[in-house]
Amino acid sequence: MREFKKKARILLVDDNSEHLRGIKELITLETNYDIVGATTSANIGINLVKKYRPEIVIMDVNLPEKDGLQAIQEIEKLGLDTKILVLSGYDDPDLIFRAMKIGAKGYVLKTMSSAQLVYAIDEILAGKFYLPSALSSRFFDYFQQSFREENETSAEENLLTYLTSREEEVLELLTQGNNYKGIAGKLFISETTVKTHVNNIFQKLQVNDRTQAVLYALNNGFGKRVRAKISA
Amino acid sequence: MREFKKKARILLVDDNSEHLRGIKELITLETNYDIVGATTSANIGINLVKKYRPEIVIMDVNLPEKDGLQAIQEIEKLGLDTKILVLSGYDDPDLIFRAMKIGAKGYVLKTMSSAQLVYAIDEILAGKFYLPSALSSRFFDYFQQSFREENETSAEENLLTYLTSREEEVLELLTQGNNYKGIAGKLFISETTVKTHVNNIFQKLQVNDRTQAVLYALNNGFGKRVRAKISA
DNA sequence: TATGATTTAAATCTTTAGATTGATAAAATC
DNA sequence: GATTTTATCAATCTAAAGATTTAAATCATA
Numbered sequence: 001m002r003e004f005k006k007k008a009r010i011l012l013v014d015d016n017s018e019h020l021r022g023i024k025e026l027i028t029l030e031t032n033y034d035i036v037g038a039t040t041s042a043n044i045g046i047n048l049v050k051k052y053r054p055e056i057v058i059m060d061v062n063l064p065e066k067d068g069l070q071a072i073q074e075i076e077k078l079g080l081d082t083k084i085l086v087l088s089g090y091d092d093p094d095l096i097f098r099a100m101k102i103g104a105k106g107y108v109l110k111t112m113s114s115a116q117l118v119y120a121i122d123e124i125l126a127g128k129f130y131l132p133s134a135l136s137s138r139f140f141d142y143f144q145q146s147f148r149e150e151n152e153t154s155a156e157e158n159l160l161t162y163l164t165s166r167e168e169e170v171l172e173l174l175t176q177g178n179n180y181k182g183i184a185g186k187l188f189i190s191e192t193t194v195k196t197h198v199n200n201i202f203q204k205l206q207v208n209d210r211t212q213a214v215l216y217a218l219n220n221g222f223g224k225r226v227r228a229k230i231s232a
Numbered sequence: 233m234r235e236f237k238k239k240a241r242i243l244l245v246d247d248n249s250e251h252l253r254g255i256k257e258l259i260t261l262e263t264n265y266d267i268v269g270a271t272t273s274a275n276i277g278i279n280l281v282k283k284y285r286p287e288i289v290i291m292d293v294n295l296p297e298k299d300g301l302q303a304i305q306e307i308e309k310l311g312l313d314t315k316i317l318v319l320s321g322y323d324d325p326d327l328i329f330r331a332m333k334i335g336a337k338g339y340v341l342k343t344m345s346s347a348q349l350v351y352a353i354d355e356i357l358a359g360k361f362y363l364p365s366a367l368s369s370r371f372f373d374y375f376q377q378s379f380r381e382e383n384e385t386s387a388e389e390n391l392l393t394y395l396t397s398r399e400e401e402v403l404e405l406l407t408q409g410n411n412y413k414g415i416a417g418k419l420f421i422s423e424t425t426v427k428t429h430v431n432n433i434f435q436k437l438q439v440n441d442r443t444q445a446v447l448y449a450l451n452n453g454f455g456k457r458v459r460a461k462i463s464a
Numbered sequence: 465t466a467t468g469a470t471t472t473a474a475a476t477c478t479t480t481a482g483a484t485t486g487a488t489a490a491a492a493t494c
Numbered sequence: 495g496a497t498t499t500t501a502t503c504a505a506t507c508t509a510a511a512g513a514t515t516t517a518a519a520t521c522a523t524a
Contacts, residue, residue, distance in 0.1 A: 100372060101379045128365055129372040133355075136368075140332065140361040147333050164500060177444040179480070193502050199482070209482075209510090211443050212409035218450065396470060411510070425472050431512070441480085441512075 106130035245277035325374035338362035
């Protein structure tokens with residue numbers, strides 16, 4: 001399939017040195033792959049990425065010194081277009097979600113078949129993403145769960161709809177941390193007018209102060225922005 | 233494969249009546265499916281869901297009166313465990329993302345093969361999610377893009393790390409809209425102590441007032457919550 | 465044990481925020 | 495054309511927020 005293409009340069013990072021050897025042998029059988037490095041250290045791995053600029057990094061997320069997710073972030077920050085395939089012993093949805101969130105191109109379990117690993121590598125090298133069906137389901141379950149509360153509340157009555165367009169402008173400036181003077185200056189109106197608007201906003205949103213108003217705005221999709229219940 | 237199982241009840245919603253007939257015929261060929269309804273109206277579709285409680289709804293997202301996404305949300309709100317497969321003429325990442333966000337179990341293009349449609353239906357009936365490889369890539373590109381800004385900023389210096397644990401508690405209560413008195417009461421300390429903490433928080437976060445402090449906290453992953461740049 | 469960081473607290477002062485009342489003019493709606 | 499809504503502004507007042515200084519007790523740790 002890829003026989004005549006340039007060999008893909010691969011870097012392996014896995015804290016288990018036996019497993020590291022296993023993958024290494026397996027990949028060496030594939031004539032299209034060229035292993036440029038294999039290490040049990042996340043930090044060394046990052047340096048090897050800088051040095052050899054592999055097309056793809058196969059990264060274990062259970063590393064001793066530095067956790068794999070952090071290593072992924074640091075590799076992503078290099079801006080080298082290095083594709084990262086996560087190799088993990090856990091099918092924890094949160095772990096899958098976070099890995100994909102920070103830029104991984106795929107996530108496979110250590111229990112997978114060697115054929116599946118090769119398939120995953122090829123898909124990712126072709127510019128696609130790869131998640132096995134079971135992990136994909138876990139990902140989407142978690143993904144949808146994290147938005148469920150939002151979907152429910154967005155259907156309820158949103159007090160923001162009662163605001164006039166001018167009040168929305170004022171609230172927008174409140175959500176940017178402005179005080180009365182700042183808002184008055186930006187809207188070219190007097191401070192007392194701003195106070196009037198702000199007081200009307202409080203009434204309509206049924207809150208007591210600006211902080212609560214800002215929180216209500218952010219939690220209710222103000223300005224087409226929403227808060228996702230997603231752990232960092 | 234599913235020959236001996238109970239027939240899956242399917243509802244079709246598509247504004248194009250010709251396309252509706254086409255899918256209907258195609259699905260009727262499958263002995264395992266039972267079409268309980270087919271309509272060009274989103275509102276009628278929702279009522280048919282209530283009436284027949286199909287296992288799966290194949291939903292076009294380009295509907296005239298009510299848009300498909302809204303219809304999906306209303307069906308989800310019924311809490312009937314109805315699985316929804318989106319059928320769309322567009323591979324727009326935002327559309328795919330929003331459909332999956334609000335609970336769709338799959339998304340396929342109208343240009344797909346009939347075999348792929350049947351495969352998608354079977355996967356979803358089996359409790360899985362289904363996105364064709366190309367759409368999956370679009371989804372994840374969009375998904376990662378929406379978190380890119382956050383990933384970048386989270387790597388920068390986060391002033392929140394300078395807060396003491398007590399200051400974090402105070403800030404947490406600030407992000408819930410409490411005033412001095414409320415915080416003092418909840419932490420069983422005096423109001424003046426709270427003022428001291430809050431002032432120290434302002435210094436450390438380099439802000440001037442509580443609203444700005446709250447905004448900084450929310451925008452910098454305070455309390456394992458992050459703000460996703462995702463359009464509603 | 466000496467040192468620095470944390471948590472607690474009070475006193476004082478200035479500034480800002482918020483509530484309330486009243487008023488005018490333009491714009492939209494009926 | 496009358497009425498309601500919206501946007502504007504002022505004045506006044508109270509309450510809350512924020513800045514600053516000082517200080518004592520606790521706690522971790524070098």
